[in-house]
Amino acid sequence: MASSDNKTRITDQPVAEFLAAVSPDRRREEAQALDQLFREVTGFQPRMWGPSMVGYGQYHYRYATGREGDALATGFSPRKARLSIYIMPGYADFGDILARLGKHSTGVSCLYVNKLADIDLDVLAELIRAGLRDLATHWPVQPT
Template sequence: MPMTQPTDASVDEFLAAVSDERRRTDSQAVCALMGEVTGEQPRMWGPSMVGFGHAPYTTADGKSHDWFAIGLAPRKAALTLYGLTFYGSNTDLLDHLGPHTTGKGCLYIKRLDAVDHDVLRALITRSWEAAHH
């Protein structure tokens, strides 16, 4: 399976086209926050992920691929944030974030207005700095 690649598609157009109003505004707000923290421009990765920066990603077969350092995807079930929770990291911040779930390297937020924005900013900042140490 080929890895998702960066594209030249418009991030603004992609986010504006998210059909669920709350998911659309939450996604736009998190994208703006990630841009503010990183100083980077967002870029589409594949048809449905927005990424910031670059970080090598090694797959189970030992191959290294280019990937984004942090990113987001407005999914139907939740706003998915990438690069903030690798290997059980950042539990000190996650404990204070508010309602969320985590997966392998993913943080899922159903409602942005239900989480602590200062904690989210700290998570994004710490993760970005860790990817660019």
Template sequence: MAEAKTKPTQVSVAEFIAAVEPASKREDAPVLDALFRKVTGVEPEMWGPTIIGYGEYNTVYDSGRKVRCCRAGFSPRKAKHSLYLLPCGDDEGSKADFEALLARLGKHSLGQGGCLYVNKIGDIDLGVLEEMIALAWKNSFARYPD
């Protein structure tokens, strides 16, 4: 079975952020990092070459493949920031809460599997993002307790 590509590395988060291009994404990254640290209460680590991840969980896919993932995180990519948040728990109330927050967030787009894309942090309400991170963090423990 192939080994997961996205796993914790020994790369320094601070060194990674210092090298982010373009400069606008590099300037946004410490703000996002501070927000994720505040909400999660954990020190980040690099997951793969470009994801700044907070916490971790283990799960097993239907195929039997075991994986280890970060509970929340972001990647300051060239085009847009990719924010990795579990969008909701399994209950309809959590889904509705997350969708209500998305409606208030500001300019964004959504990708597959919980990716939230924002061009720059000036386009979004950071208070709403803080609520979204908190909801995703809480739901990650409900969904993946270990």
């Protein structure tokens, strides 16, 4: 089986240190609010994935091609331009939930938000739960 050489791997960097260093102040406050929300919704402790992704839970994937690796189950990255929120693996259609979320854009497994004030955090919590349920139908989710 071919193992992946994912650049984004779990690290030993303390999440609290990472979050404390996020700038500007507004983005740091949003990151800390997201951390609290993800902890409450998932029940998982956060871990850093690479230098800038905060992940909650993890899963091991193995594709039919033989490629396999580990990835975060859900999480976020407080990027300067916008918040990136990861709802993995991106197979499901969450259009009904996204329609109620507020101002956002999407990628394959990523939700982009300019600021938390633009979205409904209760709907985001619903989306995180739905994403984890969907992920668990494809790969077993492990706590972090």
